[in-house]
Amino acid sequence: MKAFLKYFIMSLVSIAAVIAVVYQYDLYVWQQPQKQMWIVNGLLFDGTSDKAIKNPGIVIKDGKIACLGSHCEIPQDTVTIDASGKAIVPGLIDLHGHFFAGKSKQPGQSLPSVIWEQFRFLPDVRRKLIKAGITSYRSLGDVAPAIFDLKQKLSEQDLAGPRLFISGPIFTVKGGHPTQKKGIPKWVIDLITVQSNDAEYVKQQVTALVKQGIDGVKVVYQSHTNEQGVVTMPRMSKKTLQAITDEARKHGLWIAVHTGTPAETVEAISAGITTIEHGVRHGNLIQSKVMQQIVSSDIVYVPTLGREPKGHLNISALSQAGVMLGVGTDMPVETADGYSYHNELSRMVNAGLTDVKALIAATRNGAQALGKLDVLGTIEEQKYADLLIIDGLPWQDISDLKNIELVILSGRIAFDKRAND
Numbered sequence: 302m303k304a305f306l307k308y309f310i311m312s313l314v315s316i317a318a319v320i321a322v323v324y325q326y327d328l329y330v331w332q333q334p335q336k337q338m339w340i341v342n343g344l345l346f347d348g349t350s351d352k353a354i355k356n357p358g359i360v361i362k363d364g365k366i367a368c369l370g371s372h373c374e375i376p377q378d379t380v381t382i383d384a385s386g387k388a389i390v391p392g393l394i395d396l397h398g399h400f401f402a403g404k405s406k407q408p409g410q411s412l413p414s415v416i417w418e419q420f421r422f423l424p425d426v427r428r429k430l431i432k433a434g435i436t437s438y439r440s441l442g443d444v445a446p447a448i449f450d451l452k453q454k455l456s457e458q459d460l461a462g463p464r465l466f467i468s469g470p471i472f473t474v475k476g477g478h479p480t481q482k483k484g485i486p487k488w489v490i491d492l493i494t495v496q497s498n499d500a501e502y503v504k505q506q507v508t509a510l511v512k513q514g515i516d517g518v519k520v521v522y523q524s525h526t527n528e529q530g531v532v533t534m535p536r537m538s539k540k541t542l543q544a545i546t547d548e549a550r551k552h553g554l555w556i557a558v559h560t561g562t563p564a565e566t567v568e569a570i571s572a573g574i575t576t577i578e579h580g581v582r583h584g585n586l587i588q589s590k591v592m593q594q595i596v597s598s599d600i601v602y603v604p605t606l607g608r609e610p611k612g613h614l615n616i617s618a619l620s621q622a623g624v625m626l627g628v629g630t631d632m633p634v635e636t637a638d639g640y641s642y643h644n645e646l647s648r649m650v651n652a653g654l655t656d657v658k659a660l661i662a663a664t665r666n667g668a669q670a671l672g673k674l675d676v677l678g679t680i681e682e683q684k685y686a687d688l689l690i691i692d693g694l695p696w697q698d699i700s701d702l703k704n705i706e707l708v709i710l711s712g713r714i715a716f717d718k719r720a721n722d
Contacts, residue, residue: 329424343384348679364712392436392687394667397629427462436687442471468519500544523561584611592622601670603629606648617653
């Protein structure tokens, strides 16, 4: 009877959550249209180098950066934005998130309450991402078809929020990560994963997901063996990983791979991946020859120090070797000690990355990882007008990046601190 009652209650909560999604899905829409803008004064860190310059003037038109410089023709009906005393930087890119992860579980919070919060929180997630200056967000494993629908609505600007890049479900094997995660119902795990070690089957799944609208694939390539030599968490074969990467590259997708040991990282690199997620874990030190492989392969290394605190041991060496570092949180948008993205940047700097390299990791390197450096990541002509106006000099002190005055996304004012004060 108790089991039935629990199931009944959970069913009611699930139904209520679905109703909440339907009701709140269209909340938080853009309040302002795209505008023609002329941004004057201030210091410009365009992301193309590690230097800032006096802002030459930025013309924004039709959602893009139309012109840079005093020679630019200023169209009529242009809104002038004075950035005097401020810094202008590209919009931030979070390379490792799970959009529907919602917010963190609070002590004593019940499971039904967590489920309710995860669904109810969606509009607020988008709002907080924008407020934190995150104009592009890569979601690496979410419930379908909700994530596909959300991506479409954001792309068509029916909803307000960051530009969304998605992998859809996570490729893993039965018993592999994240199938063993506690607290997640099996039906949810089944929705967010493709569990197979069959090379032909995974290729078919990649092709099917391309038709649904994925931008890349997320693969788990990590196993675990206990002290007795028993495999407690299996991993797919090299052949299966290679099949996924080959099929993904055929369709022009990025490949994000969750690794663990140095050996797994080397095998993932040889398979032709795009980004390393979490990297070499559990305090293992990455070897110089592996770092050179990462550099020569143009791979972006996303350490997610909030999830892998011992990863800080490798940051300085990676940076000195010339490895492109990206910023990913793998955490809820807001945590008890503030915004997880800005906390991640601080962790990276504390681990040995310079402030300016951290800013480049958050912008230019993020666009490189997405395969979108031609349109994102730096402030250059004909790129999307995604930029922030900051009170401070974040290339000298990354913590200044929290002092966001204005967020512009695709040529519209997405957040204005002055209007919200």
